[in-house]
Amino acid sequence: MIYIAEGERSFKSEVNALSVADPFGCRIVSLYNTYDYNLPFVDFWVQFDGAEPVSLISRLETAFTLRLTEKSDLDEVSSFLRVSGAGSVICDGRYSLGLPMKLVSGPVLFSDEPFDIEEGYAAEIPTVREIYSVIEKCVSKNFAPPSYESFALDVSNKLQKNTSRAYAVYEDAPAACVMTLAESGDCAVLGALATDPSKRKMGYGRFLIKYINNVLVSEGKSVFLHRAPDENIEFYNKLGFKQYGIWNEYYE
Numbered sequence: 001m002i003y004i005a006e007g008e009r010s011f012k013s014e015v016n017a018l019s020v021a022d023p024f025g026c027r028i029v030s031l032y033n034t035y036d037y038n039l040p041f042v043d044f045w046v047q048f049d050g051a052e053p054v055s056l057i058s059r060l061e062t063a064f065t066l067r068l069t070e071k072s073d074l075d076e077v078s079s080f081l082r083v084s085g086a087g088s089v090i091c092d093g094r095y096s097l098g099l100p101m102k103l104v105s106g107p108v109l110f111s112d113e114p115f116d117i118e119e120g121y122a123a124e125i126p127t128v129r130e131i132y133s134v135i136e137k138c139v140s141k142n143f144a145p146p147s148y149e150s151f152a153l154d155v156s157n158k159l160q161k162n163t164s165r166a167y168a169v170y171e172d173a174p175a176a177c178v179m180t181l182a183e184s185g186d187c188a189v190l191g192a193l194a195t196d197p198s199k200r201k202m203g204y205g206r207f208l209i210k211y212i213n214n215v216l217v218s219e220g221k222s223v224f225l226h227r228a229p230d231e232n233i234e235f236y237n238k239l240g241f242k243q244y245g246i247w248n249e250y251y252e
Contacts, residue, residue, distance in 0.1 A: 004044070023226070
């Protein structure tokens with residue numbers, strides 16, 4: 001059965017327990033720690049097998065994230081998503097949901113060791129506006145930036161709750177940036193690595209990935225990233241990331 005967190009029923013212990021050492025669980029617990037579960041634009045659900053929690057589901061507006069396990073009832077989860085107005089669903093690629101939506105997949109990469117940093121750059125903490133100023137220049141077939149208003153609201157909340165962090169390299173203005181999409185006590189998911197197209201081939205992105213990885217690893221966190229399909233394969237292989245698994249994203 002699937003139950004929603006509401007009122008005095010927070011499911012905090014279940015969310016924390018199922019989020020350990022898992023990139024999808026990290027994304028859910030990070031969202032849980034950023035926003036109150038009684039807010040109208042977020043929801044959290046736990047699926048139980050008897051008294052045992054076996055799956056987590058989160059919603060941010062129409063974007064759903066799943067933490068599935070071998071004991072998850074996938075038929076129930078799929079039926080639930082069909083009637084919940086999901087615009088997108090991201091989950092572990094080991095589990096097929098059979099949703100009537102488009103599907104794209106890619107590798108989940110992993111690091112738990114520091115990288116050697118040879119580049120002589122300095123990492124600084126950028127403002128939210130500066131992060132966005134770089135990201136909006138990096139439109140591709142796999143990426144379209146959100147509006148600044150929605151981006152700033154979400155990122156500002158995450159930074160305030162310590163569920164995200166960001167670093168940048170500057171050439172007067174920010175030339176490249178990187179940030180964590182989500183953080184929990186033992187994990188972090190990297191996202192938003194972006195370099196101004198006019199500042200590429202300088203090693204800024206490589207330096208920032210190494211730098212943020214090393215900071216996170218020094219804090220005892222495993223570092224994950226969801227690599228876009230057929231993009232930056234050699235870049236991440238040379239850095240030393242290992243393949244952890246596969247992500248599936250279903251979308252309208």
